[in-house]
Amino acid sequence: EICENGLMQHAAMMGEYFKSRLMELKIEFPSLVKEVRGFGLMLGMELTRDGEPVVNTLRERGILLNCTDQTVLRFLPPLIIRKEHIDHAVKELRDIFAHTA
Numbered sequence: 001e002i003c004e005n006g007l008m009q010h011a012a013m014m015g016e017y018f019k020s021r022l023m024e025l026k027i028e029f030p031s032l033v034k035e036v037r038g039f040g041l042m043l044g045m046e047l048t049r050d051g052e053p054v055v056n057t058l059r060e061r062g063i064l065l066n067c068t069d070q071t072v073l074r075f076l077p078p079l080i081i082r083k084e085h086i087d088h089a090v091k092e093l094r095d096i097f098a099h100t101a
Contacts, residue, residue: 011079014086015040018075021090029097034071043075044068054096061092 019036022045026033035046047054051067058065066074077085 007079011041011081014077014081014083015043017083018077018081018086019043021086022075025090025093025097028094032097032100038075041075041077041079041081045073045075047071047073053100054093057096058089058092063089063092 015038018041019038022033022036022043025045026036032048033045034048036043037046038044049071051071051073054073055065055067065076068074075089
């Protein structure tokens with residue numbers, strides 16, 4: 001369980017993990033993912049095309065995020081996020097990207 005004292009450490013670790021998983025998608029889909037950036041759990045993934053369809057599809061699948069500047073997916077998960085949540089989000093993104101590449 002995540003205790004109050006370890007929350008920031010947990011968030012930092014999950015941010016690093018999340019960013020590394022998003023970088024995997026950048027490598028796997030270079031024609032779709034232009035850049036992954038951010039710090040901690042505030043992460044952005046810049047796409048080479050409009051991100052709204054991705055946001056809408058993820059919403060239908062129970063994952064909430066938003067799109068800024070039309071092409072940047074902005075991830076702001078709760079500080080208590082766990083690896084299984086990140087893995088699920090990346091799995092869904094991979095599925096969406098595979099069907100739009």
